[in-house]
Amino acid sequence: MLIGIAFWVLAVIAVATGLAVFVVNSMARATYALAVSFIAVGGQILLLQQNYLGLITILMMVMEMAVMAVYMVMFMGMNPALMPMDMTHGKKTAIGASVGAFVVLAGGALLVPWPDRRGGPPDDLTHALGLEIMDGKMLVMAVVGAVMVATIVAGVVLAAGRTRYDRFGDDLRQRGSNGASLGGAQK
Amino acid sequence: MTLEAVLVVASALFAVGLYGALSQQVVVMVMMGLELMINGILLAAGGFWWFLAPDPSGQVLLLVILAAMTVEMAMGFAVATLLHRRRQTDMTDMAQELSR
Structure with a gap:
């Protein structure tokens, strides 16, 4: 209750x-x-x-x-x-799509005959989850780990203003390319 | 508290998030909409787990959803930073043509 x-x-x-x-x-x-x-x-x-x-x-x-x-x-x-701000576009379409999605999802939730519960939770769920991650589902977590590293790399590459490959000139201090001649290093 | 109740609440969260993702112009607000949608999915998955098959292996799926949420946010911030750096804007309407 x-x-x-x-x-x-x-x-x-x-x-x-x-x-x-x-x-x-x-x-x-x-x-x-x-x-x-x-x-x-x-x-x-x-x-x-x-x-x-x-x-x-x-x-x-x-x-x-x-x-x-x-x-x-x-x-x-x-x-x-x-x-204060109101920065929206296509409000009516968005409201229509949102209401439609809610009706479909909630209707499905209420109308589908869900099966009965199968089994019960373990006594110490956190412990069981830890064992699961380190045992049967280790591949999942290994893939998630790799995805996280890829996210870090991709995030830095996207967000960094200047990367290691944007260095020009003899001392690699020139910031932008000035054209294709001389490998873009011409001042 | 029943499975149906959890799913209806999750549907409401998903629908609100969908409205935000479709209607907002500021990139950060679009990301907030996407976050709400994933939040609804997380709640629904938690409900399914508890009411249908409370086996520990099902919890791993929830961890994956949480990871997806993190990736979405990190990449969203990175793209928003890039957009700000290149176009001095934070509006989706200013980024309709990404090639330029």
Whole structure:
């Protein structure tokens, strides 16, 4: 009973703050709203007895929103808390697609005859998950690890203004190419 | 708390995220929409796991979803940084032609 009430309270908070992300008129408030939405979903995952994943979701998303705040200060050239804004396009199409998606997904969720539960959770789920990652599902985590490294490399390559290959001139200090002649090193 | 309830909430989160991803012009806001969509998927996967087959191996799928979320955010920030550096903008409308 208590878990049910907590679930619905968190559900309302998660969806309401999720909506608020696109309704509030400043990006800082949107970021905070998204963080609250993520924390609420993390709480719901905790209610589903998945302590490790729920906690990871909350910690990761709070840090991610902090990065987002830093990003806004770095690049957006404004005080994000004070700048009202409405930067949207194709609102009617987006609302139509969104309502359509909700009707289809929620309709499916309510109409499909879901099978009964098979088996029960292990006593110490975090321990069991750790064993699973280090045993039967190690390949999955090895692939995820490689993807993470690729993400770091790709992120740095995309975000860096000047890479090791953009060095020109005899002392490699010239920043841009001046044309194809002399290998682009002509001043 | 039932599977249907969890899935309906997850659907609502996904739909709200879809609205944001389609309607917003600022790259960061589009990313927020995508994050909400993945958040809905994460909740649905958690619900499926708990109510249908609470076996530890199913949890690995949730970890993969979390990893996808991280990759999306990291690459989104990198692309947004590149966009800002090249075009001095943070709007998707200014990046319709990526070749230029």
